[in-house]
Every structure is written in structure tokens, then in C-alpha cells.
Amino acid sequence: MNRFKDGGQVDKNTLSNKPECSSLKVLGTAYAGSGDFVHLYLEPPLWEFSPGQFVMLRPESWGLDPLWPRPFSICEKTAEYMRIFIQVVGRGTRLLSLCDPGSTINVTGPLGRGFRVPEGPLLILAGGMGIAPFLGLCKNHPYPQKISMLFGHRLALKHYPFEESPGEMHKESMHQVSEDDLKTFAQVLGERIRDFAPKGEILACGPMPFLKVVQKYALACKASVQISVETRMACGVGACLGCVVKTNEEEMVQSCLYGPVFAADKIVL
Amino acid sequence: MDLSVDLGGLCLKNPVMSASGTFGYGLEFSSFGDLKELGAIVVKGLSLKPKKGNPVPRIAETPCGMLNAIGLQNIGIENFLKDKLPFLPWKETPVVVNLYAQSVPEFGVLAGILSDEPGIAALEVNISCPNVREGGVQFGQNAKAAAAVVSEAKRKCGVKPLIIKLSPNVTDIRSIALAVQGAGADMISLINTLGGMAVDVYTRKPRLANVFGGLSGPAIKPVALKMVYEVCSEVDIPVIGLGGISSAEDVLEFILVGAHAVQVGTANFLRPDFIFDLIRELPQAMSRTGIASLEELRGGLETVEPSPVCA
Ligand SMILES: Cc1cc2nc3c(=O)[nH]c(=O)nc-3n(C[C@H](O)[C@H](O)[C@H](O)COP(=O)(O)OP(=O)(O)OC[C@H]3O[C@@H](n4cnc5c(N)ncnc54)[C@H](O)[C@@H]3O)c2cc1C
Numbered sequence A: 001m002n003r004f005k006d007g008g009q010v011d012k013n014t015l016s017n018k019p020e021c022s023s024l025k026v027l028g029t030a031y032a033g034s035g036d037f038v039h040l041y042l043e044p045p046l047w048e049f050s051p052g053q054f055v056m057l058r059p060e061s062w063g064l065d066p067l068w069p070r071p072f073s074i075c076e077k078t079a080e081y082m083r084i085f086i087q088v089v090g091r092g093t094r095l096l097s098l099c100d101p102g103s104t105i106n107v108t109g110p111l112g113r114g115f116r117v118p119e120g121p122l123l124i125l126a127g128g129m130g131i132a133p134f135l136g137l138c139k140n141h142p143y144p145q146k147i148s149m150l151f152g153h154r155l156a157l158k159h160y161p162f163e164e165s166p167g168e169m170h171k172e173s174m175h176q177v178s179e180d181d182l183k184t185f186a187q188v189l190g191e192r193i194r195d196f197a198p199k200g201e202i203l204a205c206g207p208m209p210f211l212k213v214v215q216k217y218a219l220a221c222k223a224s225v226q227i228s229v230e231t232r233m234a235c236g237v238g239a240c241l242g243c244v245v246k247t248n249e250e251e252m253v254q255s256c257l258y259g260p261v262f263a264a265d266k267i268v269l
Numbered sequence B: 001m002d003l004s005v006d007l008g009g010l011c012l013k014n015p016v017m018s019a020s021g022t023f024g025y026g027l028e029f030s031s032f033g034d035l036k037e038l039g040a041i042v043v044k045g046l047s048l049k050p051k052k053g054n055p056v057p058r059i060a061e062t063p064c065g066m067l068n069a070i071g072l073q074n075i076g077i078e079n080f081l082k083d084k085l086p087f088l089p090w091k092e093t094p095v096v097v098n099l100y101a102q103s104v105p106e107f108g109v110l111a112g113i114l115s116d117e118p119g120i121a122a123l124e125v126n127i128s129c130p131n132v133r134e135g136g137v138q139f140g141q142n143a144k145a146a147a148a149v150v151s152e153a154k155r156k157c158g159v160k161p162l163i164i165k166l167s168p169n170v171t172d173i174r175s176i177a178l179a180v181q182g183a184g185a186d187m188i189s190l191i192n193t194l195g196g197m198a199v200d201v202y203t204r205k206p207r208l209a210n211v212f213g214g215l216s217g218p219a220i221k222p223v224a225l226k227m228v229y230e231v232c233s234e235v236d237i238p239v240i241g242l243g244g245i246s247s248a249e250d251v252l253e254f255i256l257v258g259a260h261a262v263q264v265g266t267a268n269f270l271r272p273d274f275i276f277d278l279i280r281e282l283p284q285a286m287s288r289t290g291i292a293s294l295e296e297l298r299g300g301l302e303t304v305e306p307s308p309v310c311a
């Protein structure tokens, strides 16, 4: 399971599950609270993945426009379906949210490196859509009581699959509407990271400002934190060099290949 | 069906190469198809020393295309030869190295390093990168400077065929093409990306950190086709056409206007197995156009008048 070198720089030598391209049928879509949040259900691909890995999706109907496929975390995969949880933020996500059942999507995956999930206690920090990669992880975890989750969201809770994760987990959600709410949330993030640091592994995914706060406290408490970053991607396979992030060694590495999950103390956000 | 092409010193089993910078070092695509099926593998532009490239965002999507300002991030020539080349199927498929340098002598040094490297089939000299401050396009926009680079590289590259990659960001592409032919280029490839930019009216920011970038993808195909046609009508050396190719028919269009071979760039981003599928579809596309070899189509464009170039 451990795909990272212990210590040292960002590991560039190992790649887990070999990715492939497949054409998968849309089984259906389910909206969550509004048309802007959609669960997309696809035929399950044959490959296995680790949580935090992602797929590039491109409906066959796109022709040459939009040009790029779009990257999404794998929310959950069962024998019946692969689920992608999408928030509509632009043209590509809008088109994906409107995919008809039976239509075909080109899927490349599993891509990148997911979270290393050790056996001990886990603290999951999710901001908004950052909840997506954790749903399957929590549902399939053998000891959900060992997982704590702090979920921050700016839109109503009904849009997110928060309740769906196992009830045995220690779950906490915080709604941020005002600037003050954001400050309080940042404070709570700091407290949780500090308290949990000696106990186990922390996994985080969310928007950049959120990740910056997490990283700040992770470094201050010397906590073992893995963060998943979102970058603009064209190819998804390490070829275009569009998605790079800067490491502590001032190296630019492709987040589609060596991420999207990185140790919080290895990259500059 | 005969897909092979002879580029004078460089023989390909089919006319489809990957375009530099859109196919990594080749190995990134080995999970998605057999690299041996490509006509040739052209790798990311390499410089003498590793380069970090430009700040992000480096890419932006545009209608039927994209802008990039990668800034030639690369691992450097030595690391490529040591860490990547041994894993490429260079015995079965020609590997072409795309080169970038900041000065004429530096192009010579690079060519010298590659001159007796058995795994390298040809050199493609990039005198057309719009995304770096020094070098790059400054050599490609001036016939004299372009010729100087070619002479120097030719002097140092030994028996390796020399491809010169031209920039479309010029007033008269034919004069540059003639100059590089005169200076000893064995082949010409074109086009590199077209200068462009994209802005966000809500944030009032450019979409690329570099402000300017290079436009590529299907959107530029008509421009590329015209320039390839013009250059093919002017020079005697083989021409490799590229710019927006995204189907087997597109490949044949470039052959029709006179290209010997083609490169597929941005279309590789549609799906990582794209180029392999395109090559597989080429024979069917050829039979649809009624040809059994590319030779039958090459340069066969039927124009009513000796085509006027201005429009
Ligand atoms: C590894 C990874 C995993 C992701 N997982 C999910 C997920 O599970 N669910 C989900 O809803 N979204 C996820 N995203 C974000 C998603 O890819 C973007 O929202 C989507 O590409 C936007 O496409 P669009 O055409 O709708 O928007 P565009 O019109 O292209 O852009 C609209 C806005 O989205 C931003 N954007 C565009 N592309 C990206 C991108 N690749 N990453 C981040 N922001 C982008 C633009 O800067 C712009 O502000 C993930 C991104 C990455 C890199």
C-alpha cells in the first residue's frame, strides 16, 4: 500500500495501478439538492484503485469541443457502478451533469497517486467538493470507528454526501457563510490537527485556501498529513507539464503523476 | 496498403509521429498503446541543462484548442539519454529529439552530443518556441538567424538527419523555409504554436501566468494547412506537417497539400490512446479516398488556377 518513499523527496519511481482508457456507459445521474451537484454513475471499470486517485472523463459526444477531458476523484466503486461526484462550475461540468443514461464516456484511469491509508486512527479534513475521494474510503473501511471527519462547507449540507458515510465514524460538519465563520473554521482545523497529530494519519482534500490552512498547521505540529491538490490538467498522464506543483526542492513535478496526493511537508502551495 | 514513407535518411513505417511537448518522453503513453506502432516518437524539447519552465497557470483551454506557456520545462539532454532513451523502443521506432538552445553555439553543442548516439534517429531543431525569453522564436523569425542555427547544427550533427521546426508567427514563411533549406536542413516541420492570449473579464487577469502563450489544437488546422502548402510548393526537401491534426482524414489533408509525414500534438490530450487509434484508422481512410499508398496522394491538390496566396 505504501507508495511513498519514507522521508526524502517526492517519490518518482513507483506508480501503482496501471491506467487504461475505457469507454464506459452512463448508468444514470442523481442530483443532490440542486442541478449543480450531481452523482454520475458509470459502468464499473475493470481496474482497482486507491482512494485519492482520479479519472479523466470525456463524453464521446464532445467531438472537439470542449477539447480536454476533465479530472475527477473516484468517489466510490462497487461491483455495480463507479460513482463520480460533480459540482457544476463551468461548461464541462455542466455538460457532464446532463449526460444521458446509455451515453458513452471515455474514461482514463486510475490516474495519479492516492492516499496512503495506514491501519491506525485517521482524521479526514474535507472542504466542500473535497469530500468526494473520501466517501468510498469511509464506506469500505473495516473499522469506521477509527475515522474522524471534519467537513467544512460553504453551501448547504444537503448538497454533499456527508450523512452517507458510516454512522460509527466521528463526524463533524461546519457551515461557513461569513468571513467570521471561515476564521472559526480555520481555528478549529488548527485545534483538530494539533490534538490528532500524535495519534495517527491526517488526510485532507479541498480548495486551495483550505489546503493552505491545513498545511500551515501540519507543519507547525509536525503532523503526518497527506493533502490532495487540484490543478489545471490537459493530459492527465504527465505529458503536457501543465499541472505542475513546486516541491520543497524547487522542482516542478506533475500533480497528475506524482500527486494529486502529496505529503503536506513536501510541496509549496 | 503502403503506409511507409521515406524522408531521405529517415524511413518511417507510417507517416504519423508524435509532436514535441505533447507526448512527454514517450514512456508516459506506453500503458495506452504499443509505442512501436508510431511512425516516430518526437520527445519533449530538450536543452543542455534541465529547465524549470514558467509559473502556473501554464495552460488554458480555448474553443477547439488550447494555449500553453510551459516554458520548455525539461530534464536536460543528459538525463534524457541516461534515464529515458534506454526504455524507448528505438530499435523499432525512430526516436527524434527536439532541441532548444539560447544561442547558436549551444545548438551546436547539443547537436554534437547527439551526433553519435545510436538511439537517436534524427534531430528536430526548435527555432519557434514562443514561450521562452531567450532563443526560441527569435531564431525562427529571421531568415539569417535561422540559417545560422541550421549551419551550426548541421556542422555538428554528423550523419543524423536535421529537421528544422518553423514558427508560424512570421510574415513570410516561405523565405524562412528557403533559408533553412539553403543552410543544409534535411527536412522542415511546421507549424509550431501561434502566439495568443486569453483573459478573464471577472478577475481581470490573464489566464496564463506568462500572459502570452502558444495556440494549438484543431482551431489552428486551417492556418497550418496553408503554411504547409506554401512551404511544400517552395522547397525540395521533405516537409512534416502539423497543427490541429485530430483524425486520419486530417493526416491525408496534409499529405494532399504536399507533406511527406505528419505529427499529432494536442489531440493526444483528448485521450492518451488517441494516436494509436488514429494510426489504426489510417488504412481505412486511405481506401475511402481511393489510394493504396501515400505517394498517390502527396501534393496532388487540384487547384483551378495556380493558387494565389493572398486572400
Ligand atoms: C485531481 C482532481 C480531482 C478532482 N475531483 C473533482 C471531483 O471529485 N468533483 C468535482 O466536482 N470536481 C473535481 N475536480 C475539479 C474539476 O476537474 C473541475 O471543476 C472541472 O475540470 C471544471 O471544468 P469546467 O469545464 O466545468 O470548468 P471550466 O469552464 O474549465 O472552468 C471553470 C472554473 O473551474 C476551474 N477549473 C478548471 N479546470 C480545473 C481543474 N482541473 N481543477 C480545478 N479547477 C479547475 C477554472 O479555473 C474555473 O475557475 C478535480 C480536479 C482535479 C485536478
Ligand SMILES: Cc1cc2nc3c(=O)[nH]c(=O)nc-3n(C[C@H](O)[C@H](O)[C@H](O)COP(=O)(O)O)c2cc1C
Residues within 6 Å of the ligand: A240, A241, B019, B020, B021, B022, B044, B045, B046, B068, B070, B072, B098, B126, B129, B165, B191, B192, B193, B215, B216, B217, B218, B220, B242, B243, B244, B245, B263, B264, B265, B266, B267
Ligand atoms: C503543451 C505543449 C507543449 C509543447 N512543447 C513543445 C516543445 O517542447 N518543442 C516544440 O518544438 N514544440 C512544442 N509544442 C508545439 C507542438 O509540438 C506543435 O507544434 C503545436 O502544438 C501544433 O500542433 P497541434 O495543433 O497538433 O498541437 C508544444 C505544444 C503543446 C500544446
Ligand code: FES
Residues within 6 Å of the ligand: A232, A233, A234, A235, A236, A237, A238, A239, A240, A241, A242, A243, A244, A254, A255, A256, A257
Ligand atoms: S495534466 Fe498533463 S502533465 Fe499533468
